[in-house]
Amino acid sequence: MSALTDTLTTKLRYRRDLGLLFDPRTGTFHRLRNTVAKTMVDQVFSGADRDAVIDIVSRRYRTDRCHVAADFDTLITTLTTPSSAQLQPHGRSLLAVDKRFDGTLDFPLRMEIELTAVCNWNCGFCYNVWKIDPTMSDNDIRRTVRQLPEKHIPTELATGILDECAERGCFVIRYSGGETLLHPDAMEIFEHGGRLGLYQVVFTNGHFINAERAARLAAANVRCVLVSIHGDRDQHNQLTGHPRAYDKAVDAMRLLLDAGINVVAELTLVKENVSGALDVIRDAHRIGVREFGVMRYVPTGRHDDQYGVPVSVTLPLMREIDRLTATECPGMTVAWPCAQKLCTSDTDAPLRADDPTLALRFSQLAGHCESGLVWASISYDGRLRNCPHSNVYFGRLADHPLADLWPTLTDRVRTALTVRPTCAGCAVADACQGGCHLSSFFTSKTPTGLGIPAVGTAPATSTDR
Numbered sequence: 416m417s418a419l420t421d422t423l424t425t426k427l428r429y430r431r432d433l434g435l436l437f438d439p440r441t442g443t444f445h446r447l448r449n450t451v452a453k454t455m456v457d458q459v460f461s462g463a464d465r466d467a468v469i470d471i472v473s474r475r476y477r478t479d480r481c482h483v484a485a486d487f488d489t490l491i492t493t494l495t496t497p498s499s500a501q502l503q504p505h506g507r508s509l510l511a512v513d514k515r516f517d518g519t520l521d522f523p524l525r526m527e528i529e530l531t532a533v534c535n536w537n538c539g540f541c542y543n544v545w546k547i548d549p550t551m552s553d554n555d556i557r558r559t560v561r562q563l564p565e566k567h568i569p570t571e572l573a574t575g576i577l578d579e580c581a582e583r584g585c586f587v588i589r590y591s592g593g594e595t596l597l598h599p600d601a602m603e604i605f606e607h608g609g610r611l612g613l614y615q616v617v618f619t620n621g622h623f624i625n626a627e628r629a630a631r632l633a634a635a636n637v638r639c640v641l642v643s644i645h646g647d648r649d650q651h652n653q654l655t656g657h658p659r660a661y662d663k664a665v666d667a668m669r670l671l672l673d674a675g676i677n678v679v680a681e682l683t684l685v686k687e688n689v690s691g692a693l694d695v696i697r698d699a700h701r702i703g704v705r706e707f708g709v710m711r712y713v714p715t716g717r718h719d720d721q722y723g724v725p726v727s728v729t730l731p732l733m734r735e736i737d738r739l740t741a742t743e744c745p746g747m748t749v750a751w752p753c754a755q756k757l758c759t760s761d762t763d764a765p766l767r768a769d770d771p772t773l774a775l776r777f778s779q780l781a782g783h784c785e786s787g788l789v790w791a792s793i794s795y796d797g798r799l800r801n802c803p804h805s806n807v808y809f810g811r812l813a814d815h816p817l818a819d820l821w822p823t824l825t826d827r828v829r830t831a832l833t834v835r836p837t838c839a840g841c842a843v844a845d846a847c848q849g850g851c852h853l854s855s856f857f858t859s860k861t862p863t864g865l866g867i868p869a870v871g872t873a874p875a876t877s878t879d880r
C-alpha cells in the first residue's frame with residue numbers, strides 16, 4: 416500500500432454503506448458525495464494500492480489515467496488534511512452529520528452507554544432516579560439503587576458492545592450514568608474503546624476527575640467531556656444536594672482542559688436557574704470552556720411542577736445568550752440539545768422561510784435529536800432504548816447483538832415520527848421533525864420497577880409534550 420493510501424486507512428474510519436469517513440481524533444466527518452470518490456475510497460479500504468485504484472477507476476469510467484491519478488491524490492490529501500473550517504466544535508460537527516440521512520441506517524452511527532445507576536449527587540430532577548419507581552420517596556429510591564444486584568453494566572458486556580460498534584462502524588460512543596466514573600472499571604472500558612479507535616465522550620458531574628484521571632482519559636481517546644453545572648456555587652450545590660459539587664465540577668473542567676480535552680459545560684435548565692443561566696455561561700467562559708449546552712428539563716412525571724420550564728422561555732433566553740456571546744464571551748458556542756422545537760412554541764407554530772428569527776434559532780437550537788434514527792442508548796442493565804430518557808426497551812444486549820436489536824427500534828421511531836397536521840407547511844420541519852418524540856417511547860402508567868422489563872407498548876404516534 417502506498418504512503419498516501421496508508422495514511423487514509425490509518426487516520427480515518429470508513430462506513431461503506433453510508434459513504435462516510437470519520438476521523439476519531441478530531442471528530443470530523445467527511446461525506447463522499449460522488450460515486451467516483453466513493454469507488455476510490457471503497458477500493459482503498461478493500462486493500463487496493465494507489466496504482467490499482469487508478470487502474471480500476473480509469474477502466475471503469477473510461478478516463479485518462481493521468482487525470483484519475485491527479486483526482487485521486489487530491490481526494491486523499493483533502494481527506495487526510497482537515498481544514499480549520501472542518502474542525503467545528505464537538506457538538507456542531509456531530510449534529511451536522513446526523514441530519515443528513517434519508518434512509519434507515521443498518522447500524523447506529525453513535526451510541527450512548529449508561530455505565531452505572533449509582534450517583535453521588537442527588538439531583539431532584541434526574542430522569543434516572545424516576546425510572547426506578549416514581550412512587551417511591553427520594554431516600555427510598557437512593558437506598559434501592561445502592562442495593563441493586565447489578566447497578567453497573569458488566570464490564571465484559573460493555574467491552575463487547577464496543578467491539579461490535581468498532582466492527583460495524585459506530586464511530587462515537589458517549590458514556591453516561593448515574594455518575595459515569597463510579598463504574599469500577601470505567602477507565603478500563605474507555606481504554607478498550609480507545610484501542611478500538613472510537614471517538615469517546617464522557618458525561619460526568621466531574622467529582623472524580625483529578626489530574627491523573629484527566630491524563631488517562633486523554634490517552635484513551637476520550638476527546639470530549641460533558642460536565643454538568645447548573646448554577647452558581649450555592650444554586651448548583653442546592654440543586655445537586657452535594658456541598659462540594661460546584662467546586663468539584665469547576666476543578667474538573669480546568670483539569671480536563673489542561674489535559675487537552677474538549678470540555679462542554681452542560682446546564683440542565685429548570686425553573687430555579689433560568690434567571691442565573693447567563694452567569695453560568697460567564698463562569699464557564701472565564702474557566703476557558705468554549706462550548707455550552709442548555710438542556711431544558713425533560714419531564715419525568717415526578718417533580719414536573721417544581722422543575723419544568725415552559726417552552727416560551729426559550730426564545731427570550733436565546734436572545735440574551737446571543738448578546739452575551741457577542742459581547743462578553745467571545746468564542747463561546749451555545750447549543751440547546753434534546754430536540755427543542757424550532758418554533759419554541761407550546762402549540763405548533765409553523766415557521767416561514769423568511770422569518771427574521773430563523774438565523775438566531777438555527778444558531779443555538781440543534782433541531783431534532785435523531786435518537787433512534789442515528790443513535791440509541793443502552794441502560795446500566797444492558798437494555799436498549801431509543802434515548803436515555805425513555806423507559807421503553809427493545810431487548811437485552813447480553814442476549815442479542817446490537818445489530819439484531821437496532822432494526823426494530825429504528826423502525827418504531829420512524830413510524831412515531833409522522834408529521835403532525837399542525838406542523839404542516841413549516842419551513843423548518845425537516846430539521847425539527849416536530850421536536851422530541853419521547854412521548855411515544857415511555858410509559859408513565861406502569862413504573863418499570865426493579866428488573867422488570869418494560870416492553871415496547873407505547874403508541875406509535877407522536878404527540879406533543
Ligand SMILES: C[S@@+](CC[C@H](N)C(=O)[O-])C[C@H]1O[C@@H](n2cnc3c(N)ncnc32)[C@H](O)[C@@H]1O
Binds near residue numbers: 534543620683713
Ligand atoms: C443523567 S446525568 C449523567 C452524568 C452525570 N452524572 C452528570 O450529572 O452529568 C446526564 C445529564 O442529564 C441531565 N438530566 C438529568 N435529569 C434530567 C431531566 N429530567 N431533564 C433534562 N436533563 C436531565 C443531568 O443534569 C446531566 O447534565
Ligand code: SF4
Binds near residue numbers: 785805851
Ligand atoms: S427523544 Fe426527547 S428526551 Fe430523548 S434525547 Fe430526544 S429530545 Fe431528548
Ligand code: SF4
Binds near residue numbers: 765766838844848850
Ligand atoms: S415542525 Fe412543528 S414543532 Fe417544529 S418548528 Fe415547525 S411547527 Fe414547530
